[in-house]
Amino acid sequence: MFEQIAFYFFSVLTIGLFLVAVFSKNVLYAMTSLASGMVVIAGFFFLVGADFLGVVQLIVYVGAVMALYAFGMMFFNVTKNLKEKTTSTGWVLIVGVTAALLMTLMFLGAINPDAIYASLPMSDKMTNPEAVGMALFTKYLVPFEVAAVMLLIAMIGGIVLAGKKMDTSLTDIKDEVLQLKDEE
Amino acid sequence: MIGLNHYLILSGILFAIGLIGVLRRRNLLMLFFSTEIMLNAANVAFAAISSFYHDLTGQMFAFFIVAIAASEVAIGLGLLILVYKKENTLDLDDLASMKG
Known part of the structure; x- marks a missing residue:
């Protein structure tokens, strides 16, 4: 209930x-x-x-x-x-819902729900965080480390992209000055 | 009783909302929001399937989706800030520079 x-x-x-x-x-x-x-x-x-x-x-x-x-x-x-100039909502609604439905049907056709078996069965002995930790540091150790590297790269990328020319505000500069800066 | 189908239908509705947002909006920031909604819809489906089949794999997949979403936002917002500094707008119609 x-x-x-x-x-x-x-x-x-x-x-x-x-x-x-x-x-x-x-x-x-x-x-x-x-x-x-x-x-x-x-x-x-x-x-x-x-x-x-x-x-x-x-x-x-x-x-x-x-x-x-x-x-x-x-x-x-x-x-x-x-x-913003928006596309007509009705058209988008039809396209969006049909696309989502088609995706569902596609997977519904490809997957037989009776044939699914648990590759990492949950046990009643462990609480959820414990079980997640066990799985993450044994079976999923390599993806975990790769995800860590990816996050590090994303962090560096974010700093490099957003931190570029942070000392001057490009929006306040006149266009002519900006073009001169680009040519330098 | 709430079954797996309830969760899958909900996840489908949320995904459709995100997809409609991606198709309808012209502001780059709103496109990012819609992408987050779609990622979250997938996460709900993964968590529900994981619980109803007593399998942790779905949850592990959801964790990696969260990690990917976080890095996507970090890079994406950096790019958005660059675009905004350069063009002073985030509207896709104003940003279109190719004729065709």
Whole structure:
């Protein structure tokens, strides 16, 4: 009973928040509703017993990724509403939903649900974080290390890209001066 | 009782919302938001399948998706800041410089 109430409550909340995130004219509203949607998604993870994943979702998505967006937003002018020439919503709705349905059908046809077996079965002896740790540092050790290197590269890349010419604000410089700088 | 299908349908709806966002919006930042929504929809499906088949693999996959999303945001925002400094806009229609 509790599970059902929680599931439907979270579903309505996420769908609503993500709809606001997608259709909002204001970037700040979109970012805020996206962040709250991520929090509710963590609720789903707790609901299906993936405790560690839920905590990671809260720390990485709500903490790091949204903070990064918030920092990035300081570079953009977000106080005014977006004026964009939007494609007709009905057309996009049809294309989006059919594409998602087609993907589902494709995998539905390819996968036989009875033939799936657990390659990393969960045991009742271990709690979820313990089991995740065991799996991560034995079977998934190499992908784990590769992901660590990837994050390091992403960090360096982010610093190099965003930190370029940080000492001068390019938006305040006149165009002629900027062209001279480029020719140098 | 909430079954696997409930979670998969929810994940499909969330993915469709993200896809609609990618197709409809013209602002680069909004495209990034929509991508995050799609990644999250996949994560929900992975976690649900992992729990209903008593298999940890789905959760491990979701962890790596989170790692990839984090690095994507780091690089992507760096590129967005460069684009904004250069063109002073994030609108895809204004950024289109190729005729064709």
